[in-house]
Structures are given as structure tokens and as C-alpha cells.
Amino acid sequence: MIRALHRWAGLLALVLIGVLALSGAALSVFPAAERLAAPQAAAGLTVATLAERIRAVHPGVEQIRRAPSGRITAYWFDQGVPGAAVIDPATGERVASAGPNRTLRWLTSLHRSLFLGDGGRIAMAAGALAMLVLSLSGIALVARHVGGWRRWFIRLNGPLAGRLHTEIARIAVAGLILSSTTALWMTASTFDLLPDGGATPALPAEVSGETGSALDGMPTLRQTPVSELREVSFPYSGDATDVFTLRTDRGTGYLDQGTGALLGWADLTGWERMSKIIYMLHTGQGAAVLGLLLGVLALGVPAMGATGVAIWLAGGRGRPRIRRNQPASRADTVLLVGSEGGSTWGFAATLHAALTKAGLRVHVGPMSAFAPHRYEAARRIVVLAATYGDGAAPTSARGFLDRLNAAEVMPHAPLAVLGFGDRSFPAYCAFAEAVASSAQAKHWPELLPFHTIDRQSLQEFARWVRSLGRTLGCDLELSHRPVLPMTRTLTLLSRRDYGAEVDAPTAILRFALPPVPLWQRLTGGGFGRFTAGDLIGILPEGSPVPRLYSLASGRRDGFIEIVVRKHPGGLASSRLTALEPGDTVTAFLRRNPGFRTGSGHGPLILIGAGTGIGPLAGFVRGNAGRRPIHLFFGMRRPSSDFLYGDEIPAWQLQGRLTRLVTAVSRGTRPRYVQDALRDDAGEVARLIGNGARVMVCGGREMAAGVADVLTEILASTGLTLEALKVEGRYVEDVY
Structure with a gap:
């Protein structure tokens, strides 16, 4: 709503x-311009002194106004001709025209x-x-x-x-x-x-009938500072019954022109003071x-x-349109979705359609909108949650766990949690598992046991839905259509091959930038803006699940580059490593904000092995500001799979790469990147102590070994890996 x-x-x-x-x-x-340009009255200057100075220069003065900016404006008649000007309060002289500013x-x-x-x-x-x-x-x-x-x-x-x-x-x-x-x-x-709410004093019934009192002889004018003045109006010339009218920040009063006596006064009402404050706040006057x-x-x-x-516009493209979505307050079945890329919304839409067809009133909404008091009519709640990065909440689930843990009363409707993930990642369905554990700890009734779906398997999802249907006492019919992102056709420009000697065929593939509409250039959508470390998705033929590869280039490089190793039976890697210059592939872009170098000038420690060097090489290539970068790279043999070995010397000469440390696992003395870190423990500890950011990319076994070694190195410094993660100084992109 x-x-x-x-x-x-x-x-x-x-x-x-x-x-x-x-x-x-x-x-x-x-x-602000008016305040800077207008001559300001000296501290302690009174209305009596100001009026005397102006009347000495302009004898026919009829009114003096002070703007909230401090600008003094006088209005007069001189031989029947009206005049007005901005006045210097120190001299009473004219300093600028009082004509309106047309702009x-x-x-x-x-x-x-x-x-x-x-x-x-x-x-x-x-x-x-x-x-x-x-x-x-x-x-x-x-x-x-x-x-x-x-x-x-x-x-x-x-x-x-x-x-x-x-x-x-x-x-x-x-x-x-x-x-x-x-x-x-x-x-x-x-x-x-x-x-x-305005208050004006009653006009005086009697006046002295005298004229010509000196302004500095009027106590009220002499006691009123210019800083409080709004305006003072002089009596009409020749009319002994007329009076001075004084308006200040405190109120309005009438003064006898002959004796200077205060004939009447009315303080500003609370309503007038409020209106004055409102005017000041809105206009800045x-x-x-x-x-x-x-x-x-x-x-x-x-x-x-x-x-x-x-x-x-992006939301319309990324989410399926869910027809007949019921309000949360009237639904008997609530589906809460935690999604980063949009695919989980597709499963939610499929489940919504099946449940609606079975006669249920179903509401679908983001997990971030979790509010137990809205689900009074609900008889069941289902959470469909993906996991972002290293076990974090995806975009549409931000704050869910905080609200769940803070809730004093759980919904009476039982809960089912279904996690979506990829078993090749170490944090497989970690966020969904955290949701299920927290719900159990809060004694939230269970509708179905916690379950997971690997790589968006339609078969696993269908089996789970049948279990849900048996629990509800109805048959649920599924017709799932995966939500696919908008794709573009990429043309291969060049390829460099490595790894044949070590039975690990690997290629650095460079594609041309696709044409980007003006709207995407302005908004940074699609391929309009990307950096090294973002992800490019390839959808293999015959598979609903895209394969993601880390980019080794940014938009400013003028090309799209990835590093791909051919895996036995791998649909996407086999297709990509078979491409020749001029061939095309269909792809989409996905942001990866959790794996960025971050702002600042602190040193970077980049750690990678094999194809994990891809985004790290992109960071080095894009380091035009010569930020200190220390690269630890593990390979099998320099003669076979020293990826980017031709570019690295030039990057070092240009100041883009400060230091390279290599580890060769198939040499006479096998050495892994973890060993290189351990051998360089003193320098690594010094860099981290000076604020270095550590970025790890590669296989999960390598990443686990790196984490163990860094834990050892940090033990003597008083720092921990967990503390670095909390500070955003240790990030991983593992597979």
C-alpha cells in the first residue's frame, strides 16, 4: 500500500x-543575495536615530521598512513626486533602487x-x-x-x-x-x-493635536532597536490628528506626533508569531x-x-506481473519474497497462480514489508528467500530478520521457509536458513520443514509444491515460466588461450560493447555502466539457470572481458570456450556491489588463483589513480596458465600494480597462494594494519585456505577476519 x-x-x-x-x-x-548586498545597521542603532538620519536626507519620508534580510527601504514624496530607495542606515543616504527585481x-x-x-x-x-x-x-x-x-x-x-x-x-x-x-x-x-489571529490596537480616541516632536525625543522609538523593526509610518503632513504607526517583531503601536507618547499597543499573538516563523522557514527571509x-x-x-x-521501469522488467494479488490484510495465504536478481519473484508468481486457482486468497510482497499485524486474516505464511553474497539478505528482504527478532508476538499463522541457492557456493541458502532458525527460536508454528532449491530446479520446486498442496489438502497445478533478464548480443573480438599443458583449457575472451540506448547511458542501466567485478550472465541452451562470470573490465575500458575455464560437461563454459572471433553470445549484466574496490586511497591486497584473477586484473587495469595494489596470484605453471602475464609488466611500469607475488603449484616445489601469503606474513600484517582492503576471488577451497592463513597472520595484531568483514575490508567472490 x-x-x-x-x-x-x-x-x-x-x-x-x-x-x-x-x-x-x-x-x-x-x-542570501539580498542580505549580502544590503548595508546592515550597526548594533545598538535605534529606530529614532535611523528615522532622523533618513528624514535629514529625505524630508518628505512617509514610511521606513526593514526586510528580514536587514535591508532598509524608505518611501517619500518630494514636491509631489513619490520616491523610494534602499538606504544605508549609517548615513540615511540612498545606495540602491528599491524597484522590484523582475526575475x-x-x-x-x-x-x-x-x-x-x-x-x-x-x-x-x-x-x-x-x-x-x-x-x-x-x-x-x-x-x-x-x-x-x-x-x-x-x-x-x-x-x-x-x-x-x-x-x-x-x-x-x-x-x-x-x-x-x-x-x-x-x-x-x-x-x-x-x-x-492578528491583533491591532484600537485607534486612539484622543491625540494631543500637537505636531513636530523630535524623533529622538519619542521614548518608544528611542528604545526600539532597528533589529526589531518591521516598519514605521509617519503621520500625514498637515494632519494634526494623524499618528506614527510602529510595527516591530513584538507587536504594533501608535505614537502621538506631538508628544511622542505611546497611545496604544498590541503584542503579536501566538498565531501571528507562528505565521511569521512559517514564512521565514518557507522563504528563507x-x-x-x-x-x-x-x-x-x-x-x-x-x-x-x-x-x-x-x-x-526496471521493476516492471525485473518482476513478473502478479494478477489478482490480494491485500495483505485480507489474504488467507501470504507469500513473502527475498530476491536479488528477480528469479525468486518468478517462483512466487507461479506459486501465487497455483494457490489462487485452488481457491485461496493470496498476497505476494517483499520480505522487507514484513509486518505481523497486517496478517490477521492469514492462515499460512510462506517465505521464499534467496541468499545474497556471503549469506546476506537480498535486496527485497532487507530488515526482515531485525523485525522478526524484535517482534514480541509471532503471527498465529504457521510458517514455511523455502530457500533458493546454488550448492557450488559456500553460503548455500544461508540467509533462508537463518530465517528458519530465527523463526524456530521465536516459537513460530511450522507449516512445513525448512527446504531448499538448488540452482532453481523446476523439478525440486514442483516436488515441494506438491508437499505444500498435501498439507493444505488440495492439488496444486504448476506452470512455471522463469523470469529472464533483458539480454544483449555480444560479439567476440579476440581470445587468448591458456592451460592446455595442465589439462585446464582456459581462455580470456574479449567482447565488443553492445549498442546502448541513450536512456541506459543516462541511468546506467543494462550495459550502460559496469565495473570490473560485476557479473555477466550466460544462459546455456536447454537450461533455465544462467551461469555467471566475473567481469575483468569496466565500461571505461571500452570492451567486455571475462576469463573462462572449460569444465567437463559444462554447458556454458563449453559454449564460451568454443567461440571464435566474430561469433556471438546472448548475455545480461548483473551488478555485484559487494565486490568493489571501494573509495579511498588505502592499499589493496588482491588474492586469486586460476580464473579468479579475472576481476582482480580488471581492478589493476582500472587503477589510474595509482592506488597501492599488492597482487597474490596462484597458477599451475607459468609457461601454461600465467593469465595476464603479458600485461602485468606494463601495469607495474605505469604504477597501476605495486607488487606481484606468484605461487606455482606444479613446480619443483609446489606452492599455493596460501603459502605465498604465509611467507609474506609480516608485510601482509603491516598492510592490513595500515587500513588495507583484502579482496579474494577464486574457488571456495582456495578461499577457505586463504581465510585460515589470514586468521593466523592477524592473530598477533589484535585484528580478526570477522572484524575486517564488518568493516567491509575483507570481501570474497568465490565459486
């Missing part, structure tokens, strides 16, 4: 909110009413209301996405558009709420929808720094609009 409200409010009001935000950002500059007037009219009068004001108020709805719903969505308020500024993963959208929102949302609520207040005030800050935050609106549209 919240997601739909946020999405449609944004899409319907995108242009209106964009105009509102951009014009507001432009207007925020004027109060300011144009922007103000656009911002308030779109040049359409009252109808335009109503439209812009609707835009402000939409902005408020977007801000409040956005807060709820961000909190849900990151796993709670205490994790508000947690580091984000996922596609660039989604990360930018959330990053901007986390910073800008407070300013947008303030701007939108104050805009609605001011609109309501304009249309007299708020109480008239009197708070120029705040106004500029709100203007800068308003610039986030068009950026969030663009990234929001990109997320919406």
Missing part, C-alpha cells in the same frame, strides 16, 4: 513537483501560481501535498528497505538508480517535509482557511542559510524523480 501510494503520487505529480522544487531552489538564492517577481509568480492566479495556487498546493505524501511514504519505505530507523544511514547495495534514489532521499526528506508543510500552511492562509540549505535539498527532487522513474 505504501509503495503504491509513493509510486503513483510521484508519477502523477512529477512535473508539477519538479517545477515547484526547481523554482523554490532558485528563489532560495535571493534572500524574482517572475520566479515568485511561477512558484506560487504558475501565472494562473487562484487556480494556479490550488494546483501548486496540490503539488506541495503530493511532495508531503511522497516524503512521508518515502521515509517509511527507506526505513523498511534498510531494516529500521537505527540503520537509516547504512551502506546500500544494489543498482545505481536505487542507491542514488535512497541516498538522496535519506538526506533531503527532512527539508522536503518542512518545505511542503509550510507551503500548505501559507496557501491555507492565502485563502483565509486559517483563523485570523530572515534565515538565509536555512533557505539556501532547503534550496539545495529541493534540487534532489528532480534527481529522485529521474531515478524513481528508472526504478519503476
